[in-house]
Amino acid sequence: MSEQTITLLQQFRAGLYHSFRQRADAVFELIDALASDPQARSPVELSLSPVFRRQYASVYDGLDGWPVDQSQLKALLLAVASVPAGDGFRLIGLDHTPKPRPYAETVSDRSFVYQPTLIRGNKPVTMGTPTRSSVRLSRLTGRPG
Numbered sequence: 001m002s003e004q005t006i007t008l009l010q011q012f013r014a015g016l017y018h019s020f021r022q023r024a025d026a027v028f029e030l031i032d033a034l035a036s037d038p039q040a041r042s043p044v045e046l047s048l049s050p051v052f053r054r055q056y057a058s059v060y061d062g063l064d065g066w067p068v069d070q071s072q073l074k075a076l077l078l079a080v081a082s083v084p085a086g087d088g089f090r091l092i093g094l095d096h097t098p099k100p101r102p103y104a105e106t107v108s109d110r111s112f113v114y115q116p117t118l119i120r121g122n123k124p125v126t127m128g129t130p131t132r133s134s135v136r137l138s139r140l141t142g143r144p145g
Contacts, residue, residue: 008080012076012080015072015076015079016028016031016073016076018072019068019069019072019073019076020066020067020068020069021067021068021069022066022067023058023061023062023066025054026054026058026059026061026062027062027063027066029051029052029053029054029062030043030046030052030059030062030063032049032051032052033046033047033049033051033052034046036049036050036051037049043059043060043063044056044059046059047059091136091137092134092135092136092137093134093135093136093137094132094133094134095131095132095133095134095135096130096131096132097130097131097132097133098113098114098115098126098128098129098130098131099113099128099129099130099131100113100115100126100127100128101127101128101129102126102127102128104127104128104129110127110128110129111127111128111129111130112125112126112127112128113125113126113127113128113129113130115128
């Protein structure tokens with residue numbers, strides 16, 4: 001890894017940390033725990049990560065009290081996803097995957113989400129939460145085989 005890449009990563013981490021208004025330490029350690037253990041299935045499993053040095057209650061304190069400066073975070077992410085000089089555009093992949101949670105009564109963004117069904121005549125919906133993610137994609141530079 002080059003010195004320039006390390007410097008950019010350090011600047012990104014510092015900017016990300018400063019975009020959190022409260023409980024920045026707990027949230028940042030949760031992000032590190034998720035990065036080190038992407039197979040974790042719950043916040044409880046993230047709290048067992050060696051990079052999460054806080055007590056278990058800090059997991060939910062960090063998640064519940066996590067106001068973020070949206071404009072600062074947006075500026076930080078756009079700076080990292082700079083426009084390539086030759087292309088003049090960004091290629092970003094978006095995913096909107098439903099997470100069925102029919103029995104979760106206290107989830108704040110619970111709504112009707114798509115749920116495939118093999119039973120003819122059933123509506124393909126259930127109660128759940130939508131999950132959203134985006135990723136910057138690179139263009140292929142070669143010609144197909």
